Amino acid sequence: MADRRTVLLDAALELVGTQGMRGLTHRAVDVAAAVPSGSTSNYFRTREALILGIVERFIAREREMATGPDDDVDPSPQGVAEALGRFVHRAVGPDRAVTLARYAILVETAQNPALRPGMAPGAAQVDAWALDLVTRAGSRDPARDLGLLANYVTGLVLHELALPSPELDPTTRIRDVIDLLDWDHS
Template sequence: MASRRDDLLDAAIDLLGEQGVRALTHRAVDAAAGLSAGSTSNYFRTREALFDAIVERFAARERANWEELAAHLEPRTTTDLARALAVFARDSAGRDRALTLSRYAILVEASRRPELRAQLGATGARVNTWFVTWLRLVGSTDPDHHVHVVGNYLTGLVLHQLAIPDPDFDPTAHLDALLTSLVQTQRERESRDSGS
């Protein structure tokens, strides 16, 4: 059960995702949460404190989404992994749209406030660990390299869907083609290297 603090932060995340950093004020969060004026400032005295708490709450929610995916995912083929990542991409651009948009707003803010990078880096490191494991399971022999290729591609797919929504959005085939290409190209390179 979410606490009053978490309710405020979830409202702030939605506000940040839907209206951007400039809309993020204590009064706007109070209104978005449906609480009386001053509720947000009782928990977070400054805008910086509010933003730091938003990043912490955002990271926890995003980590929970990845943990939910990871709990049910043991891919054996590139197609298995592509299907799971496509579900994640659709959720990111659909039901979790505000959370995803807030991620981009937080990333932009982190370019101005380096202290936010540590929190984002910790969440990213955990996600990368899962990705590396999944890539290894589907046959990647260089998952530490491939994780960045796949992660950046997935981010681009989601960003494009957020900006230019396609009602039939299903990136499964594209993700499968990318994963297959990465795995096969690496195997071919290793085969050539071992034969020389």
């Protein structure tokens, strides 16, 4: 069973993903998590602290969406394509609320720059993990390729949330992008 903090953050993610940022209150998280009133404010004193907690949680959830429970990805072009394809399927399917919460928080951060310093460490952690992965998978220019892949996957997810494709095959599409980037397959 998850600890109380994780339960609260998962409930907050679901709230933001289904109701947007306006639905995020300490009281609403308490109700959604089925915990005693005041529990959320005991863990997260301010709205900003709660938002930063959600960021930490969606980073962990999104990484698991790509890696699965093993936190492992085959460091090959196909392994990267499969991991990102898995991520896309989960992001637009069973973990849709997590994805929508991430986008809502990114918009909130764009409108409230004071949140940026709190978001930066999580983004740096994800970037370091992904940069290492694409390097080991054979990228000849890891920083460039990571940026291109991340933007492609983000755009694909956003498009699929708004206008779902009946025959979505993200793994093949992502592998096509990797092949265009001409990674070393040796």
